[in-house]
Each structure stands twice: as structure tokens, then as C-alpha cells.
Amino acid sequence: MKTIVRTVEDIDRDYHIIEEGAEYIRQGKLVAFPTETVYGLGANALDEKAVKHIFEAKGRPSDNPLIVHIASLDNLERLVTNLPESGRLLIDKFWPGPLTLILPKSDLIPNEVTAGLDTVAIRMPSHPVAYSLIRASSLPIAAPSANRSGRPSPTSARHVVEDLYGRIPLIIDGGECSVGLESTVLDMSGQIPIILRPGGITREMIEDVIGAVEVDKRVLTPPKEGDRVRSPGMKYTHYAPKAPVIIVDGNIDNIKTKVKDRAREYSLSGKKVVVLATEETASMYEDGDFMVFVMGSRACPSTIASNLFAVLRKCDEVGADIVIAEAIEETHEGLAIMNRMLRAAAFRVIK
Ligand code: TXA
Numbered sequence: 001m002k003t004i005v006r007t008v009e010d011i012d013r014d015y016h017i018i019e020e021g022a023e024y025i026r027q028g029k030l031v032a033f034p035t036e037t038v039y040g041l042g043a044n045a046l047d048e049k050a051v052k053h054i055f056e057a058k059g060r061p062s063d064n065p066l067i068v069h070i071a072s073l074d075n076l077e078r079l080v081t082n083l084p085e086s087g088r089l090l091i092d093k094f095w096p097g098p099l100t101l102i103l104p105k106s107d108l109i110p111n112e113v114t115a116g117l118d119t120v121a122i123r124m125p126s127h128p129v130a131y132s133l134i135r136a137s138s139l140p141i142a143a144p145s146a147n148r149s150g151r152p153s154p155t156s157a158r159h160v161v162e163d164l165y166g167r168i169p170l171i172i173d174g175g176e177c178s179v180g181l182e183s184t185v186l187d188m189s190g191q192i193p194i195i196l197r198p199g200g201i202t203r204e205m206i207e208d209v210i211g212a213v214e215v216d217k218r219v220l221t222p223p224k225e226g227d228r229v230r231s232p233g234m235k236y237t238h239y240a241p242k243a244p245v246i247i248v249d250g251n252i253d254n255i256k257t258k259v260k261d262r263a264r265e266y267s268l269s270g271k272k273v274v275v276l277a278t279e280e281t282a283s284m285y286e287d288g289d290f291m292v293f294v295m296g297s298r299a300c301p302s303t304i305a306s307n308l309f310a311v312l313r314k315c316d317e318v319g320a321d322i323v324i325a326e327a328i329e330e331t332h333e334g335l336a337i338m339n340r341m342l343r344a345a346a347f348r349v350i351k
Pocket residue numbers: 035037038039040041064065066067098100102114117119120121125143144145146181182183184185196197230231232233234
């Protein structure tokens with residue numbers, strides 16, 4: 001398939017590209033587009049055939065449901081059968097933005113979107129390209145992250161090109177995604193709201209608005225055989241570069257020493273080692289015979305969030321044999337960062 005890449009720099013000047021994308025969506029074709037979190041691979045959420053193409057292009061297991069993206073609250077009422085008061089408060093505060101709500105679905109949503117579940121994931125993105133594309137198409141857009149299944153999510157159009165060039169007809173390049181990790185997924189379909197996937201809207205931010213919420217135990221621990229998996233996406237190994245990743249956890253001095261020792265060992269045995277460090281620790285590894293990539297600053301974890309996937313992809317680009325990553329504190333954005341890092345590492349952690 002021929003893939004066209006179009007660049008939107010100025011939404012008003014380049015609005016014809018948004019209209020072209022919207023026309024593709026209306027015709028049941030796939031469009032990759034930027035959101036504030038990661039790039040999405042979109043299709044008309046009400047067209048089951050179009051939605052099936054998403055699963056084919058990504059190589060995604062068909063039991064992993066998609067997020068439906070909207071640009072107006074009128075649409076929400078048609079797509080879900082119930083919105084609790086706490087959901088309304090969160091929408092007022094965080095939409096448009098990186099928060100996805102799981103709600104009971106209406107009959108309008110095809111089973112292909114929800115993988116047969118009776119709930120649907122909905123979010124209103126704040127990125128101007130995403131927002132205008134949904135508006136211009138006058139349709140809800142189902143969109144998973146625009147990566148090949150299992151790869152780190154794309155935070156630039158170049159990443160989408162790497163994974164999906166020749167497999168989809170149109171990629172809209174709108175620059176780099178600011179948040180860099182996928183949206184927070186909050187299940188509001190039961191008695192107590194549960195964070196199924198942490199993201200840019202943190203647990204602390206949600207609790208400030210609606211009080212205590214739960215965090216699904218699978219956010220930081222591996223799935224077990226026979227688990228009732230609330231969020232099918234959590235089952236799959238995700239975000240992984242080709243080289244094995246090992247996380248080093250503990251107090252900061254312990255982390256620095258262990259990372260350095262391990263990196264030395266592997267490098268002496270002839271392996272190409274990449275260390276994923278932070279601004280605060282990178283100087284510690286300067287004299288080693290291995291590469292050091294800085295993920296961001298511990299003092300400002302959102303910088304780590306926005307770089308993490310690009311850094312994981314870079315490990316592949318340089319042909320790493322082994323990646324040794326520093327753990328981050330699991331509060332605020334740190335919870336989302338560790339959720340992705342643990343999966344990239346297939347839960348290999350040393351202390
Ligand atoms: O930031 C994002 O959320 C990006 C951008 C493109 O919006 N999208 C994204 O989609 O990350 P995806 O498909 O890569 O991840 C969707 C997650 C998966 O873990 C999936 O299992 C979960 O949401 N999910 C979707 N519908 C669900 C449902 N009804 N119940 C439970 N989990 C659901």
C-alpha cells in the first residue's frame with residue numbers, strides 16, 4: 001500500500017490536510033495522527049470493517065479493545081448508557097486531555113471496538129490536530145497507539161513511519177507528542193473507580209477531584225495465569241526494544257553502583273550496553289565503556305515520560321545487546337513511567 005505523509009505545522013494554514021484526513025476517516029480508511037500523548041491509528045469507530053483494518057495493520061490481538069476519541073460531549077451521550085457524577089467532575093476538570101474513562105457502552109459501538117466487552121473506553125484529546133480531525137469528520141474515531149503491536153508507542157511521525165509505512169494510507173505529522181506516554185485509563189463502570197493504566201493524569205490529580213481511587217494490581221506486577229484481566233492491554237508484553245531490558249531499583253546510591261557494576265560486567269563480556277540514566281545520575285557513568293542515554297530529570301518526571309519511548313526506540317537504532325535502566329520513584333508521573341518500563345523489561349528487576 002502507498003503511504004502518504006502530510007505535515008501540519010499551522011492548523012489554520014494547513015486545514016486542507018485535516019479535511020483530507022477527515023475524508024479518509026469517512027471513507028472507512030485508516031489515518032495516523034498526533035495526540036498530546038502518543039500518535040494514534042484512527043478509523044471511524046462506528047464502522048466495524050474500518051475498525052478491523054486497525055487490528056490488521058498493527059498486528060494487534062483482536063481481544064484488546066480500542067479507545068474511542070471524541071471532540072464534543074454531545075457524542076458522549078450517544079456512546080455510553082451511564083455517566084456517574086464523579087465521571088462528570090473528571091470530564092470538567094481534565095477533558096480535553098490525557099484521561100480515558102471506561103463506561104457502559106451503548107448499542108451504537110460495534111463489538112469490534114470493545115472486543116466484545118459491554119464497556120467502552122472514551123477520551124477527548126487536546127492536541128489541535130486530533131481534535132480538529134474528529135470535528136471535521138463528524139465521527140467518533142477509534143484509535144490505538146500507532147505502533148506495530150508490542151513495540152514502544154510512537155511519539156513522533158518518524159516512529160509511525162518506522163512501524164507502519166506501507167501498511168496504512170495516510171500519516172499526519174504534527175510534530176512530537178508532549179506527554180509522551182499513553183492516557184490514564186480509569187474504569188468508572190463499577191462501584192469504585194480503578195486506574196487500569198496510569199498516565200499523564202496522575203492518581204494524585206484524580207484523587208484531588210473525586211477522592212480515593214484504586215490502582216489495579218497489575219499496574220506494577222506481571223499478569224498471572226487465570227487472572228481476570230480488567231484491561232486486556234495489560235496482558236501483552238509491551239513497549240519492548242529488541243534487546244533485553246533490566247531495571248535496577250533501590251535507593252539512589254544503590255542504583256548508581258549496581259547499574260555501573262552490571263554495565264561493566266556485560267561490556268567486559270563483549271556486549272553492547274546501553275544505560276538509561278537520569279540527569280541527576282548520568283555523570284556517574286561517564287568513564288564506562290558503554291553508552292548512556294538520559295531519560296530526563298528525576299526532579300521533573302514528566303520529562304522522563306515524554307522521552308521514554310523515543311529512548312527505548314533509540315536502543316534498537318544503536319543495536320544494543322542489553323539495556324540497563326534506573327528505576328524511578330512510583331509517585332505522580334513515576335507510576336506511569338514504571339508501568340511502561342516494567343513491561344519493556346518483562347518485569348526483570350534487580351535490587
Ligand atoms: O493516549 C492514548 O490512550 C493513546 C492515544 C492514541 O489516544 N491510545 C492508546 O490506545 O494508548 P491503546 O489501544 O494502545 O491502549 C488502549 C488501552 C489498552 O490497554 C486496552 O486494553 C484498554 O485501553 N481498554 C480499551 N477499552 C477497554 C475497556 N472497555 N475495558 C478495559 N480496558 C480497555
